[in-house]
Amino acid sequence: MLNLHRCFRPREEEVASKVIDGEAIIINLANGVYYSMDKVGALVWERLQAGYTLDDVIRSVTAAYDVSPEHAESNVVELVEVLLQENLVVTSENGSSHSAEVIAEQEDKLPYELPKLNIYRDMGDLLALDPPVPGLGDTPWKEPEDSST
Amino acid sequence: MNSSLISCIVPVFNGERYVREALESILAQTHRPLEIIVADDGSTDGTGAIVAGFGERVRYVKQSNKGPATARNLGLSLATGDFVAFLDSDDLWHPEKLERQLGRFHARPELDYCVTHAQNFWIPELEIEAEKYQNHRISRPMPGYVTQTLMARRALFEAIGLFDSALGHGDSTDWFLRATERGAVMELLPEVLTYRRLHPNNRSRVRADKSRDEYLRLLKLSLDRKRHLNRSV
Numbered sequence: 001m002l003n004l005h006r007c008f009r010p011r012e013e014e015v016a017s018k019v020i021d022g023e024a025i026i027i028n029l030a031n032g033v034y035y036s037m038d039k040v041g042a043l044v045w046e047r048l049q050a051g052y053t054l055d056d057v058i059r060s061v062t063a064a065y066d067v068s069p070e071h072a073e074s075n076v077v078e079l080v081e082v083l084l085q086e087n088l089v090v091t092s093e094n095g096s097s098h099s100a101e102v103i104a105e106q107e108d109k110l111p112y113e114l115p116k117l118n119i120y121r122d123m124g125d126l127l128a129l130d131p132p133v134p135g136l137g138d139t140p141w142k143e144p145e146d147s148s149t
Numbered sequence: 150m151n152s153s154l155i156s157c158i159v160p161v162f163n164g165e166r167y168v169r170e171a172l173e174s175i176l177a178q179t180h181r182p183l184e185i186i187v188a189d190d191g192s193t194d195g196t197g198a199i200v201a202g203f204g205e206r207v208r209y210v211k212q213s214n215k216g217p218a219t220a221r222n223l224g225l226s227l228a229t230g231d232f233v234a235f236l237d238s239d240d241l242w243h244p245e246k247l248e249r250q251l252g253r254f255h256a257r258p259e260l261d262y263c264v265t266h267a268q269n270f271w272i273p274e275l276e277i278e279a280e281k282y283q284n285h286r287i288s289r290p291m292p293g294y295v296t297q298t299l300m301a302r303r304a305l306f307e308a309i310g311l312f313d314s315a316l317g318h319g320d321s322t323d324w325f326l327r328a329t330e331r332g333a334v335m336e337l338l339p340e341v342l343t344y345r346r347l348h349p350n351n352r353s354r355v356r357a358d359k360s361r362d363e364y365l366r367l368l369k370l371s372l373d374r375k376r377h378l379n380r381s382v
Contacts, residue, residue, distance in 0.1 A: 018365040025365045025372070030286065034368050120372075126294040126325050127364075 001077070004055040008048050008080050008089040015088050019046055026088060032127030034120050035088070040065060041115035044076055048089060054080065056103060063105045067112035079115045086119070155232045155247050156184045156303070158224030160217045164238035165195040167346065172203055174241040180248040184230050186210065187238075188220040196238075217352070218312035218320035221296065225306060233303045235296040239346045242297075246342040250300040253336050261333040262301035265342035267293035272348045279347075290341045296321045298343040305333060318352055318360040319367050326371045330378075 002008075010017055010026075017026040024045040027034040037045055040061055047057040054076070061072045083089045157175050161168050168187075175185055185207045187200045191214030200209045212223055221235060232251065236242060250263045268290050271279035282288050296312075299321075309328050312320040328335070352360075 016361045016365060018362065020366060020369045023369065023372075025369045027364065027368060036369075036372055123326065123329065126292075126329065127322065 002054060002080060004058070004073075004077075005053050007051055007053055007092040008083065009051060009092045010045075010049055011088060011090050017045065017049070027127065028086070028088065029127075032123060033086075034123065034127065035086070036118045036120075037115060039110075039113050039115070040075075041079065041117060044079060044115055048080075048083075051092075059103045063103050064110055065112040066109040071112075075115055079117060082117050086117070152231050153180075153251065154182050154184060154230035155180065155234055155251065155300070156186060156224075156228035156230035157247075158221060158228065158233060158235045159185070159187045159238055160190060160220035160224065160235070161187055161192060161196055161200075161238035162190040162214065162217070162220070163192045163194045163196060165192075165199055166239075168196055168238040169199050169202075171236055171238045171240060172200070172207060174244075175236060176203075176206065177244045178242065178247045179245050180251060183247075184208070184228065186224045186227055188212070188224040190214055190217060190220040216314060216317060216320075218316060219314040221320075222311045222314065225303075225311060228303060231303055232300055233306075234300040236343075237297050237345075239348065239351075240297045241344040241346070243340075243342040243344075247300065249338065249340070249342065253338070254300075254302070257334075257336065259334050260302075260336055261305045262299060262328065263336045263338065264293050264295075264300075265298040265338040266290040266340060267295065267298050267343040267345050268341045269345045269347050272346060275347060275349070292337055293343055294322070294325050295343075295345075296324075297345065309333060316363060316367075319363040322364065323367050326367060330371065330374060 014030045015026060015028055017024060019042050022042055023036055023038045024042040025034065025036055026045070043060060043064060044057055047060050052060065058069065058073050058076050061067065061076060062069050065072070080089065159168070159171060159175070172185065172187070175183065187207055187209045189196055189200070189209065189211040191212060197209065197211065200207055208227065210223060210227060212220065225233060232254070234247060234250075246265065250265070253263050254260050269287055305328070309324065309331055313323050314320070316323055
């Protein structure tokens with residue numbers, strides 16, 4: 001079980017992402033595998049990116065969507081587990097609390113849909129050669145870790 | 150029409166330092182006949198003079214600075230071979246690159262385009278960076294879905310379209326995505342037949358942040374196109 005007080009931030013050295021027209025597009029630049037999530041999933045991704053604790057991410061979901069806290073928690077935790085498996089996020093210690101003033105309950109809640117990470121492995125080779133990795137100082141590539149990366 | 154003529158298109162912008170080597174690696178190809186077209190994207194350095202030194206072996210055309218996609222398209226508009234290949238002015242080909250690729254087209258008449266593996270190499274001034282990354286994936290042969298490894302039937306560009314000149318860096322990725330979506334028949338050769346030079350001015354390095362955004366938008370557009378296609382079937 002994941003610790004709900006923890007943050008799970010995108011692994012920014014090699015994961016690039018952007019929410020475009022309500023859809024989160026995510027690519028692992030190390031292997032060219034890319035992902036998409038819309039609606040609830042896109043909201044979760046945005047909140048993780050913003051450094052919300054898992055608890056606050058879940059509260060953001062229940063604030064915007066018509067879903068019970070228990071249901072949202074189990075779905076969001078499951079989603080974050082998949083994000084961890086796919087090596088898209090890492091656990092980060094320093095979470096900032098986003099309490100009530102940030103997560104405002106919406107009056108007209110949106111119909112809830114199960115958040116789902118769509119995975120596209122078909123273009124892996126195609127997208128892996130020339131990864132436009134974000135600026136990391138002098139070199140645009142991630143620091144080498146070991147020969148298996 | 151000559152069914153084995155390969156048009157080699159070299160887009161270049163201020164490439165005086167390496168363009169000679171690139172052209173020599175084309176002239177060193179074991180395959181003939183070749184047509185070499187240098188599409189100069191508005192260079193302000195000595196590129197034109199260096200290319201002129203190759204005489205009639207190389208056709209030189211120049212446009213105002215509009216980006217590499219437009220330069221590649223300019224080269225394509227002048228190409229007369231049944232096959233086209235591209236080489237960036239700072240990169241190199243293995244002498245047998247075109248011969249081996251053409252062999253695949255002869256063996257597989259259905260083949261639309263062929264790419265090879267590519268190997269990065271660092272210029273001597275970046276020796277420290279090269280050492281630092283010697284065990285990293287960027288130091289190992291990679292499947293080369295980039296224009297430098299690409300050899301395609303020229304007719305394929307009529308089906309897939311040209312390179313998108315609105316894109317600053319992702320024009321080749323966009324083209325490969327469109328080719329894949331259209332079901333173009335591709336073969337990736339396992340051998341390293343293209344060498345990519347890493348230097349401080351590589352476009353992917355200089356434009357890293359912008360390119361990253363562009364990549365994500367390209368993926369979104371590609372997903373939208375696929376979903377639209379699935380809905381309309």
